[in-house]
Amino acid sequence: xxxxxxxGAPWEDIVGYSRAVRVGNIIEVAGTTAVENGExxxxxxxxxQSVCIFQKIARALExxxxxxxxxxxxxxxxxxxxxxxxxxxxxxxxxxxxxxxASTMVEVQKLMTPEMLVEIEVTAILQ
Numbered sequence: 001x002x003x004x005x006x007x008g009a010p011w012e013d014i015v016g017y018s019r020a021v022r023v024g025n026i027i028e029v030a031g032t033t034a035v036e037n038g039e040x041x042x043x044x045x046x047x048x049q050s051v052c053i054f055q056k057i058a059r060a061l062e063x064x065x066x067x068x069x070x071x072x073x074x075x076x077x078x079x080x081x082x083x084x085x086x087x088x089x090x091x092x093x094x095x096x097x098x099x100x101x102a103s104t105m106v107e108v109q110k111l112m113t114p115e116m117l118v119e120i121e122v123t124a125i126l127q
Contacts, residue, residue, distance in 0.1 A: 005063045007056070009035075020060040025126040027064045029057050031077065031119045033111065040115040046078070047087030053120045054095040061124055068095050070124035074103045077119040081107040088118050 006012055007019035020029040034041040034049035034056075042048025058068050074092065078084055085105060092103070101122070111119050 003064060005060050007060070019056075020064055022064040022066075027061060027066050027070070027124040027126070029060050029122045029124070031075075031121045032056050032060075033116045033119050035116075040113065043115045044117075045087070046080075046084035046117040047091055049116070049118050050076075050088045050091030050120065051094070053118065054091055057120065057122055058095070061122075064124075066124045066126055069099055070126055071096060071099055071101045071122050072125050073123040074101050075121045076103070076105040077108045077111065078105060079108060079110055079117050081105065084117055 001024070003022040004018040005020040005022070009019075012018060017030055019032070020027055032053045034052040036052065040049070041052040054068075061067055061070065074096065076088055076092070078088060088105065108119075111117075
């Protein structure tokens, strides 16, 4: 069975993607940015953006019947890793410190808009 979780963003239908997809006991959460009501949250603040992103991810996981405790993998795409890794890492630790998923943080040239500093995706597995 395939369960699609939507964020309600209009571009999901335009581009053809879901915020998250659950197939069996596996949940994949798409790359998530700190956009709420069409506006980037925490401009110039990678920590604030990361907190917003993890909150959005937690909501998607909950809708799929999971929680942050089920996360086994995180991938973080950062536009300036030297400047922002600590704030992003701090937020990651606040949400996943005891879970300790396999994790990747890489620098990318840019995201959808210059105000976006980080994009995060996760994989969760229900046991």
